Amino acid sequence: MELSLSGKTALVTGADSGIGWHTARMLLEEGVRVAVSDLDADSLAESAGRLPGEVTTVAADLTSLDDVARLKSEVEAGLGGAPDIIVAAAGITGAQGMFHEIDDEGWTKTLETDLMSQVRTVKAFIDGMRPKGWGRIVLLTSEDAFQPYADEIPYCAAKAGSLALMKGLSKTYASEGILVNSVAPAFIATPMTDAMMSKRADQLGTDVDEAISSFLSEERPGMQLGRRGEPEEVASAIVFLCSERASFINGATLRVDSGSVQTI
Structure with a gap:
């Protein structure tokens, strides 16, 4: 299937391993110029060295406004402007345990990393994307957003927030050619x-x-x-949503979960 992505540019966060790394790999294989970001500079450099092509690497803490500002500057310098595609895959499991056991710090760290990092990443680049008249944003959420589990409620709440963020963005920018969707993996x-x-x-x-x-x-x-599931099985869904083949998909969540979510 021709995805018509050659010549596009992309930023993938959370890209030093797993779903983010495989997404960056597949985008490169489709002819996309890619920038990758993650927290640890050494790990990111090693992972980027295994990708099938040259990439712009920017180590950044997406919970820090200063780091997000630097990410914007270095990514736009490396790609020659704002990316056409944003894949927000950075995240952590966060605070675990029963609700009454989790303190405010655990909640804050989880929400900052899993939800606010997506808010800040999109906000940093959206103004540069809008004049292009074409764009794709894919937010990583989770099955946990649809069926919360008692021992990881902060993560579930953050991922449900990602769904609401995705839906709101999809209603805001589709008229400008920027389509926003999410992918919800499970285990x-x-x-x-x-x-x-x-x-x-x-x-x-x-x-x-x-x-x-x-x-x-x-x-x-x-x-x-x-x-x-294998990370490349999720990455395939992400890359599809980034492509011209998904030109009429907006505000949707693609579940890549082996049927884990047990509702329609």
Whole structure:
């Protein structure tokens, strides 16, 4: 399928591993000029070196307004202007535990990283995108936005906020040619879920494979394929939404979740 992306420019945040890295890879393979960002400069440089092409790399803390301003400056310098495409994939699991156990700091850090980083990233670049008359913004949300889990309510709330942000942006800028959508994965094989499963294995006194298996059966019974998703399976959906083939899709959420969300 011809995606008609050659010559476009893109920023991918959260790009040093997992979904973000594979999204950057696939965009490069489609002829897109890409800038990538993540928190740790060394990790980002190593990851960027494994991508199939040259990229602009900007290490930035998206919870910092100063860092976001620097991100804007360096990305626009590297790409020759505001990106045509923004993929906001940066995020953390955040504060976990029962609601009464999570303090204000845990809530604030989770919301700052998972929701406000998307707000700040889009806000930094939207004015430069608008005169182009063409643009794509894809926000990473989660199945947790649709069916919250008791032990990670801050993450669920942040991802539900991403849905509302996406919908609001889609209504605001579609008339200017900027289409805004989101992708909602469930339990993907990324460093974030690797860490979750290592912790679970320690708690259960078992190995990681058994921790994954028990998590699927006990916590994610709706995932009919019975496995973790692969990051490239999510990245494929993101790149499609960035393309001309998605020219009539706006304000939508594409669930890449093996059926985990059990509502229509």
